Amino acid sequence: MKTYFSPILIPFALFVASASAIELVRETLHTEDLEALLEEERLNEISERLDCSFWLYDTSTVYMNSWSNSQLFPYEGKTVSFDEFTVLKLDSARWPAVFPLKNKVNSPFKSRGSHRWHNGIDIQLKTGEKIASTFDGVVRYSGYNSGGFGNLVIIRHPNGLETYYAHLSKRLVSANQKVHAGQTVGLGGSTGRSNGPHLHFEIRIEDRPINPEILFDLKDFSLVRNEIQLTADIFPPDRYIRN
16 A cells, blocks of 8 residues: 555544534545545555455354254344355365256246246256255255145255255154255255255355355266355345245
């Protein structure tokens, strides 16, 4: 950052908490100069944050924070702990990734009308096909959801993500059970609000859905990156954010 020696900044430094001092600065400095200084401060803060590895997503309490075996969305009503500068690791060496079912995707992550967003992807299947856990993790929820998911398994993973596996014909894991990437967690079906056999698959972070295509190539089903930055463009638009 440049060093400014103008004496008009001295009262600002000495009396920054004082409303009268701020007014004095505003009267002394041209508005555009003040805005330029504030913009430079903001850009320096962004630069410093992007340069620091400690802005990685905090996974230290991932299996304790908002853990619930009964709530589908346990973070509901809470302020998210990340921002647009937070990076979430998807390191496949530490957390091997497996696409839950290597079949065609029938319905992508997208708007379904002006007030509804499809928060996951729908993967075609035949009833009884095996569904795999995407990463290692712990089952947070395993039950029947009458709100539309039908038989549902939710797994929380050590990188902070949660994956949802819905419309199952049978659940093969229980709440609080440890699972491994690729382990069968259920069998495909058409339970709940479903118009035919398929897997509704979601990826979320603190209840906010993420486009699975950000993580996976839907042609060869491979993990396409080792990390993601939690910027707004990977989530539904704000007006659709609801559980």
